[in-house]
Amino acid sequence: MAELLTIADVRAAAEVLDGRVLRTPTLPSAGLSTLLGVPTTVKLELLQRSGSFKTRGAFAKILSLSGAARAAGVAGVSGGNHGIALADAANELGVAATVVMPSTAPARSVDLARASGADVRLTGDLPSAFVLLNELVAAGATLVHPYDDQVVIAGQGTVGLEFASDAPHLTDVLVSIGGGGLAAGVATAFHALVPGVRVWGVEVEGADAMHRALDAGGPVEITPTSIVSTLSAPHVSQLTYDHAVALLEDVLVVSDADAVRGTITLAETQKVWAEPAAGCLVPAARRVLDRVGPGARLGIVLCGGNATVADVVRWANA
Secondary structure, three states: OOOOOOHHHHHHHHHHHOOOOOOOOEEEOHHHHHHHOOOEEEEEHHHOHHHEOHHHHHHHHHHHOOHHHHHOOEEEEOOOHHHHHHHHHHHHHOOOEEEEEEOOOOHHHHHHHHHOOOEEEEEOOHHHHHHHHHHHHHOOOEEOOOOOOHHHHHHHHHHHHHHHHHOOOOOEEEEEOOOOHHHHHHHHHHHHHOOOOEEEEEEEOOOOHHHHHHHHOOOOOOOOOOOOHHHOOOOOOHHHHHHHHHHOOEEEEEOHHHHHHHHHHHHHHOOOOOOHHHHOHHHHHHHHHHHHOOOOOEEEEEOEOOOOHHHHHHHHOO
């Protein structure tokens, strides 16, 4: 079993990130509370610089590197948000970055990473992107993995540190899972700070690597088919799997269509523009309430907002 993070790891990451990332708002959501029938609080991480929580892990990792490791340049693989964040953080810190993305990544994500100075390499799909990443690292680049890294997960865990500090009354927290780094970090922080809290992971069909890993008893390879590229990891890691087993109440899986409808619901009820990676939490919240009953006080991590209007319209009409 991999060594699990501690709240001390997350607090240390918060000190490193102070002044580099935003402390995003935690707000009671009148719209979602009415819709779901229970008090609901949102963490607006889609307002983070680069448009998602991924900035936290990218900065934490690059700031932890030696001078030689930075000089070698950093490389990462991404369905969208990690690439944007890595490019942004590397640019600010004066480090060369190479980002590998599948051709299915949103065009806006590719454009934003390139605008921050990253060398973006496109591959046929996400599994082949991981293969190219391994080749770049073997050739000397410094790896900044999107989720299989203790430092990256601790950085993502600062989302949970802030959320739990601002909303210690929550009984149930929902967080999206791609590779599982955000869920691992958020769950670490909440379980340390809010006794008795339940943390629920949420995936979409065709990008359900964690759900399948839990069924199989360990990480397995999948071929992602979801439209939600930002959640479409081809596998989880042993590190994130072990955190899920230890800290998550369950991992729920919703359809792409429901995730897109959730994005529209968030626009209508919370007045924010979220991507389906966050929209999937809305239908999942209803299922959590079916499980735990009407006494719950929900917390929802709105993880990112890097989707265009054209993307959402296309998905909604598919």
